[in-house]
Amino acid sequence: MASPKARIIFRKGVWEENPVFRQILGICSALAVTNLMTNTLIMGLGLIFVTAMSNATVSALRKVTPDRIRMMVQVLIIASYVMMVDIFLQAYLPEISKALGPYVGLIITNCIIMGRCEGYARVNPVWPSFLDGIASGTGYALVLLTIAFVREVLGFGSVFGVRVLPEGWIPWTIMVMAPAGFFMLALFIWVAYTVEKRTTRPKS
Amino acid sequence: MKGRVFSVIYMFALSLVFTSVVSALNVLNKDRIRHNEALRLQGLVLSVLNIAPSESVSQAEPAQLFSQRVREASLGDRPLYVGLGPDGSTVVGYAFPVSGPGFWGPIAAMVAVDPQIQKILGIAFYRHSETPGLGGRITEEWFQKQFQGRPLEVPPAGMRFFYLKPTGTARGATELDAITGATETSRRLEKFLDEELKKTVPLLLDLKSRKQV
Numbered sequence: 001m002a003s004p005k006a007r008i009i010f011r012k013g014v015w016e017e018n019p020v021f022r023q024i025l026g027i028c029s030a031l032a033v034t035n036l037m038t039n040t041l042i043m044g045l046g047l048i049f050v051t052a053m054s055n056a057t058v059s060a061l062r063k064v065t066p067d068r069i070r071m072m073v074q075v076l077i078i079a080s081y082v083m084m085v086d087i088f089l090q091a092y093l094p095e096i097s098k099a100l101g102p103y104v105g106l107i108i109t110n111c112i113i114m115g116r117c118e119g120y121a122r123v124n125p126v127w128p129s130f131l132d133g134i135a136s137g138t139g140y141a142l143v144l145l146t147i148a149f150v151r152e153v154l155g156f157g158s159v160f161g162v163r164v165l166p167e168g169w170i171p172w173t174i175m176v177m178a179p180a181g182f183f184m185l186a187l188f189i190w191v192a193y194t195v196e197k198r199t200t201r202p203k204s
Numbered sequence: 205m206k207g208r209v210f211s212v213i214y215m216f217a218l219s220l221v222f223t224s225v226v227s228a229l230n231v232l233n234k235d236r237i238r239h240n241e242a243l244r245l246q247g248l249v250l251s252v253l254n255i256a257p258s259e260s261v262s263q264a265e266p267a268q269l270f271s272q273r274v275r276e277a278s279l280g281d282r283p284l285y286v287g288l289g290p291d292g293s294t295v296v297g298y299a300f301p302v303s304g305p306g307f308w309g310p311i312a313a314m315v316a317v318d319p320q321i322q323k324i325l326g327i328a329f330y331r332h333s334e335t336p337g338l339g340g341r342i343t344e345e346w347f348q349k350q351f352q353g354r355p356l357e358v359p360p361a362g363m364r365f366f367y368l369k370p371t372g373t374a375r376g377a378t379e380l381d382a383i384t385g386a387t388e389t390s391r392r393l394e395k396f397l398d399e400e401l402k403k404t405v406p407l408l409l410d411l412k413s414r415k416q417v
Contacts, residue, residue: 088233091237098244
């Protein structure tokens, strides 16, 4: 596996084809779990694991899987990995499992995973597919963590549960609620596009 | 035709493999998950009985405190947790689970009442699948706190224990602020809470009068 290729996969997954702010996929969970950094991190790690493993599995089976049942096979594979994550969280991180609630199960329907399986893993070898899964998952996790950082700082005055703002800080309740997820995501997309425009202009 | 048969066999084999792996993992971790759930329940009982505040329970090991301060009994077909004082013999309250249908799925709550069974010590909703941000807000502090200290008199026929009213219009001891936008959850909650309390409170009074708890 040549490393330049891996770099391209990562650049695409994290920035150029970032699933959240380029393709606007996986928004449901992006809005729901981003009010605390810890939950967001676990959700991101879960998604990286599921996307990478599903991609690798779909890719490994790509030559034997009959085309007309490939969707069923993909859903089966994704659902199995998600259930593994869910069992793991319930057994070893019960507090976080409770906080994430139904959103762990909903990873199954996260369009990012299905999209990567169908768009990449189905036609590429195992190792690049695995890397692609990690890259897309990382792209998702980074955007969510950025949003969660702002929401947790303003909404709770803390980062990863550690107080960073002085005691007198009045929390912005709106930041804890779902609408703030929409605002922050929109702002994030705006900033990301502005930054990109500024960096590409000198070239043209 | 041959391709179709292969597809069916392939899908079957693959499902078998994946479900086996997931089931195996589930079986391996079942005890651990059950243990976690038991710990959570113990913490919940301690916090509704006001024996230990909910924040400190999650950090300290609740199992030990639970074994010292709570005696397990039964109330009809459900468990009854008898809260004991620091001396380990005086009763400080009774806690029991109630449950009923919510909007999307069952809602379960733990109710704690004082030793005289005259008022509510605390209530905590611990399992539900209501809409996050709307019905899901029943787990919020302000909503659960409203129940604290409410009288527990069995209401006359045709009346309910508690009524959930639009925010700001709740008057008197039996009316509480509902969650804005969660009409269905409120309606169902009010109904099952009433039914469950009408079932359990007389049972508890009866048990107490016969000095069995």
